[in-house]
Structures are given as C-alpha cells and as structure tokens.
Amino acid sequence: MDFNLSDEQQMLAETVQRLVRDIYTFEHRLAGYQSDAGESPEFWQQMAELGITSVPIAGRYEGFDGTGVENMLVMKELGRGLCLEPFLHSQIYAAGLVQQLGSPEQRQRLLPKVSAGECRLAVADEEAGTHYQPDQARCRAVACERGWRLNGRKRVVIGGDSAHYLLVTARTEDGLSLFMVDPDAEGVRRIGYACVDGPRACDLVLDDVYIEPDDLLGQPGRALSALQYQRGRALAAQCSEALGSMEAAFGLTLEYLKSRQQFGSPIGRFQVLQHRMADMRGELELATSMAVLAACVADDPDSEDRSRKLAAAKFTSARASQMMAEAAIQLHGGIGMTWEYVLAHHAKRLVMLAHQFGDDDFHLSHYSALLETPAGNQQSVAV
Template identity: 60%
Template structure:
C-alpha cells in the first residue's frame, strides 16, 4: 500500500503543525484552561480562518470534503499540543451526525456555520448507567402538540457547557435497552427546561451534566426519522474513535519526545541517565508501543469513512484497544523514567499522561472494545 501523503495533505499537516507550535505553548494552554469556556476562542477562530474546521464537510456546506486521513493529520497535531478546543465533539462527531441524519434544510442551516467556526456543537449520548452502550437510554421524548417534550439526564457531555446546540439522544419508544426507538434531537442549552452543571475533567478540558426537565423542542429539532437514530450514532462514534486515536498518537509522540529529552539531559552518578542500558530498553519499549499505535491509527483513519460493515467495526475496535493499551503504557513509563518531576503540574508530561488516561475511558475502554472485537469475530 502507498502511505505517501498527497501535496494537499502535506500542506494541511504543515498548517496544523505550525499553528499549534506557534500558538499553543504550555503557559498559553494553562491560561486557556482558566477561562470560563476552558479553551481559547481566538485559537478556535484561527482554526476556522485556516479552513481546518471545514475539512470534513462536503463542499456544498463550505467544506473541503476531507476524509479520515485528513482528520488524522489535524487531530495528531492537536493531540501533540494538547489543544483544549472542542474540535472532535463539534466538528467530527456532532457535525458528522448532522451530515448523516439531518434534512437538507437542517444541513444547509447548520453545517456552514460549524465549518466556519461560528457554531460550536456538543454530543450528549451517555447516561449514568449506560457504560458505553449507546442503546441504553432512559432519557425520554414524548410527542406533544407542535413538537417534543424531553425528560432525563445526560452525563459527561464534553464541551457541552459552551455549545450553542447539543445533540441529545432520547427514547421515543420501547424499553431501556431496546435498539429501536432511539431518536436524536437538537437542544438549545439556554432554553426552558434545560440546565447543566459544568466541571473540569482530569485532563484540563471541561464537560457538563445535562438535565432535561420537561424541555420542549419543536418538530424541526428532530434529526432523521423517529426512533431510527441508533445506526447513525454507532457509525459516527466510529468516526469519532478514529479521530481520537489520531489525537492520542500525537499526545504519545510528545510524551516520548519529552521522555527521551529528559534521559539525554538528566545526570546521575556523573553521567546522563540515558546511558543506562535498562532505561534505554524501556525507552525502546515506549517507541515500539508508539509505532504499533501509529499503525492502528492509520488503519482506523482509512476505514473511518467507509460504509458500515463488520470489517469496519472490527478494525475500529482493534485500533481503540491497541491505542488504549499503548497510551497507558507510555503514560506510565514516561512518568517512571522521569521520576517525581513527571507528576508535577508545572511539567507538560503530566498533562499528556492525564489526557491519555482520559482517552482510555472515552468512547469505551479497552475491555469494552476487546469484547466488541471478539463478538465481531463470531459474526465473521
């Protein structure tokens, strides 16, 4: 297979890398964390001005019709800089759901604004009891005159505190674990009956708990057909997993670089510790895990936009499993090789380690994806 990037892809990668390198130093990131939104509106606008927020969308909605490889290139650089901006939940995940489920009127009204960085979205699919199962939904939507009335609670809505619209899954029919009867709605977080409680996540980002108490939405807020949203939710979460894998690879690359630089400069017993063979072997193990993770992220990027199939689902589950294991290993070994400084708030490695542990939980942990992979083998 030919893994060479096209000239356009190389330019995209260089643009993203230069932007992150010039605008996202460690001190700047710490300042962005303290803002009410938890990220930099100026950096978000820079992403939009350079066209990076429009890459995945079709040209008719102001995009560049980019695919999984283009997403990989952008997400790897954002991961390398530990960027806090909600590119994955807004552009990849929520944008993909609207592009797949939305009517033409909804897509024309929303996607150009998302592509231009004018509208930030969030996705609220998880609930306290769901444990990565998208069909485990207790939030209910009842048909009323003129629209729908929603009641329920959504957990850990990444960037939901600052979103202009939140995509919420709710049950319009059936029981808690039924795979049919799940619909998707566009919710204005400032509307009556909607409240949230925001909180920082362990890796510096912000999320919220979303509470729906007789929240009314019009019929135009429904995305797709009533009760038929689950296949799209699973498909677009697969695209989000592929993007997250790329982001994790960027973070792991940075963690390996920090660790190698430390081994080359830290002295003990009159010489740099990088000369000790035991530490060299551990550094090699980190690089081996990184290379495996990079290969799996590339595989995930290549299948992310393919039609839904057992092969696609199996490849994405394998990629997430391998990358979660590699992320944990690199985070642990990086801290071990640094010693105490690796855990300090003032040192960037500790933030990469926290982010990698966050990756290991979002969209399913390694046990979840190993089980999914095994079930898909039985299907094959």
C-alpha cells in the first residue's frame, strides 16, 4: 500500500498546518474560549476562505470531495492546535448524514452553505443512559396531521449552541428517525455551556416541537444504519484529531525534559524518565498506525471488516490518549496542571476525546462481538 500523499493532499496538509501555526496560538485559543462565542469566528472564516470547510463535502455541492485521508490531514492539525471550532461535528458527521439521508432538495439547500462555512450543523444523538448507542434514544416523534411532533431531551450536543440546524434522532413507530430542527423553533430550548476540555456544547429540551414533513431526513424509521456509518467516519477523524494532540503533548514533554534542570543536569538524562518517554513514543507510533488505518477504511462500504477496524482504531486511540495525558503530566510535575500552560489543555482534551463516540471498553466489547460473529451471519455493529 502506498502511504505517500499526493501533491494535492500535501498542499492541503501544509495549508492547514500553516494556518493553525500562524493564527491559532495558545493565547488566541484562550481568548476564544473566554469570549461569548466560545471560539474564534475569525478563524472559522479563514478556514472557509481557504476552502478547508469544504473538504469533507461532495464536489457536486461545491465541496472538495475529500475522503477519510483528507479529513485525517485536517483533523490532525486542528487537534495539534486544540482548535475549539466544531469542524468534525458539523462538516464531517452532520454533513455526512445529510449527504447520505437527505433528499436531493435537502442536500442542495444545505450542503453548499455548509461547504462555504455559512451554515453549521450539529447532531443531537446522545441521551442520558444511552451509553454511546443512538438506537436507545427515548426522544419520540409522533406523526400529526401536517408533519411531526417532537418531544424529548438530548445531552452534550457538541457545537449545538451555535448551530444553524440541529439533526435530532427520535423514535417513531417505524424505528429510529432523523429530523432537521430549527433551534429557534417554538418549543426548542438550548442550554449552552463550555465543556471541560474547551469546545462548547448544549443540552437540548424539545417540548412538542412541530416538524415540517420536508424536515425529515430519509425514510421514517430508517436512520440507524446511516447513523452507524457516519459515526464511523466521525470516529476515524477523531482518531486523527487525538493523534495531533498526542504529538503536541509528546513534543512539549520532550522539550521540558531537555530544559528542566535537577542536580545540575537536565532531567531527561535520568534513565527512568527516558524509559517513560520510550513508552510514550511507542504508544504514539501505534496510535499513528491505527489512525491511518481508520482514515483508509472510513469511506469503505459498511461491513463487518470496516466496523472491526474502526473499533480497533478507536480502542487504541482511547488507550493511547489516556496514557499520553497521564504520563505527560507526571513527567512535568505540577506545572503540567496549570491553566496557563498549554499541556494541561492537551491532557484534558485527550481524556475527553477518549470518551466521545464510545470509550475503550465500549469499543473493545464491540470488537470482541464482531470476532464472535458466525460466518455467514455478518452484520454491521455500531461504532
């Protein structure tokens, strides 16, 4: 297999890398976090002007027609810069659902605006007690004379407090369905907050919200397979985001061991600390390999093999993320926990990324279940 990037992919990687390095400094991130928006609208606008927001969108909707590899290149640099903007949840996950489930009219109405960065989406598929399984949703949609009535609660909708449209999962009499909800509609209430690792999210309260027939994505009760598939694409991109953050944390730790003096010499000369850095490097290399694997299979047709590889990648990424966060802080000592030092923010981000879209135990269980699936009885398992 050829792992070399094409000229176009290399240009994309260098563009995002240069933008994040030159614009998205740690001070810029802190200013965005403390602002009312909770992010940097200027940075989002710059990504849109450079065409980065169009990378995951199909070419027929004015997008870049990017694959999992292009998504990996973008997300790795956004992870390295600890960027607060919900690129993954809007441009990859939510837009992917619209591309897969939406009617031609819905896709044409939404996706060019999403590609241009003018419209942002968010997916509300998590509820209390569902434990990473959207098919366990208790939010309900009941057909009425001219559409649907939606009632329920959603939690931790990443990017939901700034999204122009919310893609909400709800149970109908035919199964799990997906609805496009205007956050300003009557009966919709968003409770916004900053997550512990920086990005903003919201909890969603839906009280007898009226949904137009044209705002149902796909057929009633047929959304689960699309959700599983697009969560797999988002999961692959998230592994790359975690990889970028892990690389940054590793680099910060290595530099600290070279510069911190103890007993008249850099602490990096102590053999026990060298062993810890070797362990971290091993975890980083393993996470890199699995992130590349996830990116390569992200857009493959849904299959048991794809689900197994994505589950393995997420399990590896989650374990590596937690190990890197803990080891980096331990090697830094107290300074590693201070708000003014970027490493503390990488550590928090890595721990939270390890739990989004399923933690290591969740994906290990799914991987085991897939291995036990009898031949001839293959089925897709949620990732």
